[in-house]
Amino acid sequence: MDDTIGLFTSIQGDILSSLESKIKDEHIDLNDIPTLQRDFLINIWSDLRNPEVFARHCNDLGMVQPKTIYLSDYSSFQYVPILDTLKHFFSHRDVWMAMAENNVAEKTGISDITGALVVKAETIKKHCLNEILAPLIKDIQTFQTEGIVVQNHVRMTGDNHIFGSVATISADNLGAHQLGGLRMCFSSGRICRFCMCMYSDIKNKCKEADFVLRTPAVHSMHVKAVAQDGSLTASYGVARDCVFNVLPGFSTVTAFPPDLMHDCLEGVVPKFLQSIFRYLHIEGICSIALINERLKKFKFGKTEQRNKPRPLPGNVVLSSGKVSLSASETLCLFRVLPFVIGDIVPTCDEAWRLYVLMSNIMEIILAPSLHADVLDKLKILIEEFYSKFTKFAPDLIKPKLHFLLHYPRLIQMYGPLRHLWCMRFESFHRKIKSIARNCQNFKNICLTVTKRIQALKCYEQCNESCLTDDFASFISKPTKMNLLPREVEEYLQCDMGIDADANLLLVSQLVENGVTYGVDDIFLLNFFDDKPMFVKIVDIVMSGCLGQKSVIFHMKCTVVIAVI
Known part of the structure; x- marks a missing residue:
């Protein structure tokens, strides 16, 4: 219960004050907030001095509780069971709808990223990665062999068995080499996880064909050779086997793509x-x-x-x-x-x-x-x-x-x-570092960070819609058809079939699938004969009721004739 009280206090200080000020500043009506999130906020405010009730709300809304994993020297780290996280994720109907439409990637955002392991850097130095990643890999193996049982919200034909595994691991170069069991030095010797390039070659060879590429078969030979003779690490650029190689179909050579960022x-x-x-x-x-x-x-x-x-x-x-x-x-x-x-x-x-x-x-x-x-x-x-x-x-x-x-x-x-790329993951990591910096915790920082992140995930995903909303509008005001520009009025009535007395809204900003569109924004629309066409948004008009909205962008186009 001490953890719950600490978590409750952090939520009160970190989230409620900012939410309350935002609602007052932007004149947000609580009726416009989705039902579950509105109930979440109202319950928090009404039970401000009751952390036990707050903990019950979090559990009822599907908050995945982290587990404390103890190591041999009694040091510990936090693990959020990924199987429970996946079950909660697939419990949302909109996830199934996005899967059916094959646009999950377009509808996901930073709020759909969650933490799995929170561990101190000093703990990683004292213990091998195999010991720290063991609970995660065990759950992945279970997901591969046994899967998870969830309800199909699209066909409504009962429960479905879902299986999955690791396709790729996004990381910076140092992290990829550490997880992949490669040398973690980029100033000498073998520096590349894709080929056998030496540091001395980077100024002399400028084609990929000049290098010998790594392959899963050759890499496996290198790992076996280094296991028998550690001095071969410098020759092959391999320090040890990758901890994820126990997963069927996984290969260090193909599972760590380059990070564009x-x-x-x-x-x-x-x-x-x-x-x-x-x-x-x-x-x-x-x-x-x-x-x-x-x-x-x-x-x-x-x-x-x-x-x-x-x-x-x-x-x-x-x-x-x-x-x-x-x-x-x-x-x-x-x-x-x-x-x-x-x-x-x-x-x-x-x-x-x-x-x-x-x-x-x-x-x-x-x-x-x-x-x-x-x-x-x-x-x-x-x-x-x-x-x-x-x-x-x-x-x-x-x-x-x-x-x-x-x-x-x-x-x-x-x-x-x-x-x-790691751009969105770095944004999520920045949240974690901000929590660690502001909480002033000197006893068990991993537990504090994990609890707060899980509470944030609980709030972000307690709505019926787990993924990014199709249409999330900002400040808006009602308008009439006859007050719109003539070309917009004709388009709405003739092409869209919207009645002249329909309820319309002029929106200053709108988010669709994670992309923010605002009045006076300029976007690259297309190319014509290798010349770019830019559009400037003049008005954003929204028509229809919740769940059946139509959005119309009134734009002006410009084609650039000469490009520098």
């Missing part, structure tokens, strides 16, 4: 931007002070406001300097750079041509969907960029640039890598 947005792109800024400074074309001044004056759109890059440090042009930005800030800076300094850099400049080449690569890599024919073009672009960049800035060549050589083949294997 850490490789590109926190690796290749920052180093490339540093080389560009250094070149512009040395050539006298543009100074860091001028770039910062123009960035300060640049009008970022609403969608870029939260990712607006911070001012660049003056030492970024030095060999010891670096571009210290987050992944989203780096991407924003990379994309707006032509609009910031494009007018003062000659279009035929060597560095600018290199930027255009890198821009073409990034647009393909970041695409949510790709045609197979584009991969041949991507391979040529990457090899060309690699060859030129090693000459342009040889001191900035790092292993992450080498990983880029494997991307065309790996995209063909895994699909668009954007769907496997």
